[in-house]
């Protein structure tokens with residue numbers, strides 16, 4: 343099939359990078375007990391997700407909610423075929439990731455200066471200079487490295503972000519050896535036309551297979567954005583969080599990540615191939631919802647029957 347931007351689509355399974363245990367829990371007012379986090383990761387391991395971001399090896403002063411990620415990594419089950427990853431901001435984080443036998447790390451910066459300074463306490467270019475030795479070391483150790491670019495469409499402090507800035511940050515990250523890039527709509531403001539503008543600009547500079555998109559759902563646009571990225575551009579990797587959990591404490595006003603189960607349902611209903619079972623994701627989401635003692639945003643996790651699994655009509 344030929345896509346709008348000239349790419350030819352080969353029908354390949356969509357990769358779901360489940361970020362619920364990390365992005366999902368980092369902004370919760372309550373600190374979830376370690377045992378509940380471990381059960382959540384274990385339930386997510388059985389959903390068919392390609393990758394689970396299990397936590398963050400960041401400063402516990404910055405994100406106390408995830409200070410126990412080392413213990414989560416030690417206690418969780420690791421199923422073959424699932425990649426377990428975590429956020430790492432600096433050398434100390436890398437040491438913790440190594441000690442926890444994490445096989446893939448993610449460094450994180452932004453397309454906008456103000457957000458970077460608030461989130462990681464340094465400017466965008468400085469952050470990449472700091473990552474360079476870290477990335478080299480991680481790769482020497484056989485780890486895969488992801489690079490997050492937050493505020494890829496809008497910044498909570500600077501407004502709309504020019505895709506040209508995203509390209510520059512992405513090129514620098516690729517230059518220091520980052521394996522894959524995740525472009526984040528950190529405050530969930532993008533609509534499909536913003537996504538098209540972003541992908542028209544960035545795709546000439548990166549292989550599609552190395553790109554993932556990361557949507558928050560503040561304006562209810564996130565599932566539409568995923569569908570636009572897949573149908574019009576053949577993007578095959580999306581970061582999602584079970585239950586629609588999530589948010590960044592440094593992105594005021596932003597809501598949760600797009601819900602894994604809602605994305606899986608929408609993509610399957612649109613003819614995409616996925617290994618993820620949306621019902622199992624919804625069950626994992628209900629489990630963590632009980633630990634948080636609050637209802638979640640996703641549609642599917644609120645439906646109690648198993649009649650909602652998407653089964654294509656044959």
Ligand SMILES: CC(C)(COP(=O)([O-])OP(=O)([O-])OC[C@H]1O[C@@H](n2cnc3c(N)ncnc32)[C@H](O)[C@@H]1OP(=O)([O-])[O-])[C@@H](O)C(=O)NCCC(=O)NCCSC(=O)C[C@@](C)(O)CC(=O)[O-]
Nearest residue numbers: 399400401402404431434435462463490492493526528590
């Ligand atoms: C960037 C830094 C490290 C700079 O933080 P800093 O304060 O400049 O660092 P520092 O080196 O001066 O250290 C301060 C204290 O933190 C400790 N520390 C320092 N690093 C570590 C570490 N790795 N592990 C354990 N402890 C650490 C360090 O030991 C020290 O402890 P003290 O001596 O005062 O007790 C800090 O601000 C930080 O960790 N920030 C994390 C911010 C964060 O996690 N934000 C959310 C994730 S990003 C996001 O959500 C967006 C994304 C990815 O989802 C995509 C999207 O939606 O756009």
